[in-house]
Amino acid sequence: MGWLEVVGWTGSVLVVVSLMQARVLRFRVMNLAGAAIATVYNAVIEVWPFAAMNGAIAVIDVYWLVRLLRERHDDRAYGVVEVARDDAYLAHVLAVHADDIAQFRGTPTGAPAPGDAGAAFLVVRGDETVGVVLVSDEGGGVGRVDLDWVTPRFRDFTPGEFVYRRSGVFAAHGLRRLVTSPVRADREYLERVGFRQAAGGWEREVEPAAA
Known part of the structure; x- marks a missing residue:
């Protein structure tokens, strides 16, 4: 197994493991890491539909992470x-x-x-x-x-x-x-x-x- 395949499998494993997390923040961080790695991997091997999908997931994760961290100490959130x-x-x-x-x-x-x-x-x-x-x-x-x-x-x-x-x-x-x-x-x-x-x-x- 080459290093590129290792990178691809790492991204996939992170995405799967993220779905097993009960904590919202931990899920978003792991899902973002997995999606970002998968985006790079699919772009390198030129599988553009999957690269676009994982790129979109990464953007969504960034949005929610910013929002969650902003609300972390916001009296209006709770x-x-x-x-x-x-x-x-x-x-x-x-x-x-x-x-x-x-x-x-x-x-x-x-x-x-x-x-x-x-x-x-x-x-x-x-x-x-x-x-x-x-x-x-x-x-x-x-x-x-x-x-x-x-x-x-x-x-x-x-x-x-x-x-x-x-x-x-x-x-x-x-x-x-x-x-x-x-x-x-x-x-x-x-x-x-x-x-x-x-x-x-x-x-x-x-x-x-x-x-």
Whole structure:
């Protein structure tokens, strides 16, 4: 097998593997790489219909990558909806994704019991629920983040940060400080949303609600 064939097979493999990716960003990057390689390969061997097709796919991938990366930290792309801790839809989301949540956190997390003190937030993109943040009220103005989870498709975008950016929702519950367990914690993500490492875990001050 010559080097040109190796290049062609590499492009094909990348395109196929990209279709197996659950994460939107990872899919687009791998699909772009495969399509770009396939475009070059087909152009070299002068199979112009396939070169044109893969070139078009590469252009489409570039468009979506630019759009996705632009929306990554755009407040207009995501929304935060507060629901009751015993909300039926929240319980449904947690039940459907129980296995992924357990793998993501390292421990299983079920729906909060009715009457639990604290707050629950759904992170949405349009009409799609892409994340859940659960915070328990420990008293004295301290809230513990029990769950900060994102669906696999959007895990590269960390949409949960939009909950923390809207610090007024925590202040409205009388919280002045948020803490979270270091178990399976993502240091880069926690720092991005304002947490700092402290004795026994991570914590973040809650800014007062705007007047």
